[in-house]
Amino acid sequence: MTSTIFIDGAAGTTGLEIRDRLANRSEFELLVLGDDKRKDTGARREAINACDVAILCLPDDAARESVALIDNPATRVIDASTAHRVADGWAYGFPELVGRKTVASARFVANPGCYPTGFLALVAPLVRAGLLPADWPFTVNAVSGFSGGGNALIDRFEEDRGIAWRGYGLAMGHKHLPEMQRYAGLAHPPVFAPAVVDAMRGMAVEVPLPLSAIGGAGSVGDLRDALAEFYAGSAIVTVDTSDEAPAELLLRKDAAPWDGMKLAVYGSADGSQARLVALLDNLGKGASGAAVQSLNLMCGLPEETGLSLSA
Incomplete structure (x- = not known):
């Protein structure tokens, strides 16, 4: 059975990427x-009520407006x-964390943020397993390709190629923090240091852990084994089970589209410190x-269908 899909915001970076995959x-x-109808409220209302699934690739306020256009019980x-x-x-669209059945049966699904995806993939299973305390003051260091900022940031980087790194969120209160705290089950929002390169x-998303200072924390091996068990059998999320850290990790400028995620736990020789890393x-x-x-x-299909999973 064919499902009709309407991408509201199909001209943006995320929308174009979804269209490529579909x-x-x-x-x-x-x-x-058509280009002359993309911002026409009447045309959007008609499309969103005619489709089986609407995918919203819009700013927050525009997304709320699109949902308000739905006047049927089926879309x-x-x-x-x-x-x-x-x-x-709204179901949180991270099937590995909330359950595949939860997402499959939901009418409304909120796609996770990119940084929270890496953070939650690392921290949420370990908090659930009791290997990290929910009241620990977590910190997150992360860098992203500039496409994460949408067309405006892409233009700014392309206009000034002398800029290699942009740190932001320096006033705290980043909009990703509520989902990071809620779905990891934390007592406090993490201190989040994002940047684009x-x-x-x-x-790359990293959570540094001073294990010797965290009461009740699991060992480096415990953390690694717990993640490997949690994602066992996943075609999308993989865990590096090696106890040897690589000399370096790289993000390449010419990287091809990739829909997987790799997790790793690196520890000091004495086990007193660890770095949780998601790529x-x-x-x-x-x-x-x-x-x-x-x-x-x-739509009742295998979750990895149509995804690019060869890194």
């Missing part, structure tokens, strides 16, 4: 508005914005790939 999928029929929604990530009535795509594509598992994963589940 373009040759016989399971889906894309409902596309299902995947929202790639921040607008509904901690809203009542001179690469189109790619992301992903901010436009893949961090955005468009995650939306397609949820779409697959909502």
Whole structure:
């Protein structure tokens, strides 16, 4: 059975990437508005009520407006914005954490943020397992390709190629913090230090842990084994089970689209410190790939269908 999909905001970075992933999928029929209709409220209302699943690739306020246009009990929604990530009535689109059945059966699904995807993939299973305390003051250091900031940031990097690194969120209160705290089950929001680098795509998210100072924390091996067990059998999330750290980790400027995620736990020789690291594509598992994963589940398909999982 073919499902009709409408991407509201299909001209943006995330929307274009989703279209690329769905373009040759016989399971889906894309409902596309012409350039003259993309911002026409009447045309959008008609499309969003005619489709089986609407994927919103819009700013937060516009996403809320799109949901308000739905006047039928059937249209299902995947929202790639921040607008509904901690809203009542919305499933969080991270099937590995919330359960595949939860996403598959939901009418409204909020796509996770790219940085929270890496953070939650690392921390949430370990807090659930009792290997890290929920009241620890976690910190997160992360870098992303500049496409994570949308077309405006892409233009700024391309206009000034002398800039290699942009740190931001220095006033704290980043909009990703509520979902990071809620879905990791934390007592406090983490201290979050995000940055973008001179690469189109790619992301590294790191959570440093002074294990000797964390009462009741598991060992480096315990943390690694718990993550490996949690994601066992996943075609999308993999865990490096080696106890040897590489000399370096790289993000490449010419990286191809990738919808997987790799997790690792690196520890000091004496076991007193650890670094939890997630590598992903901010436009893949961090955005468009995650939306397609949820779409697959909502339409009764294997979650990895149509995804690029060869790094």
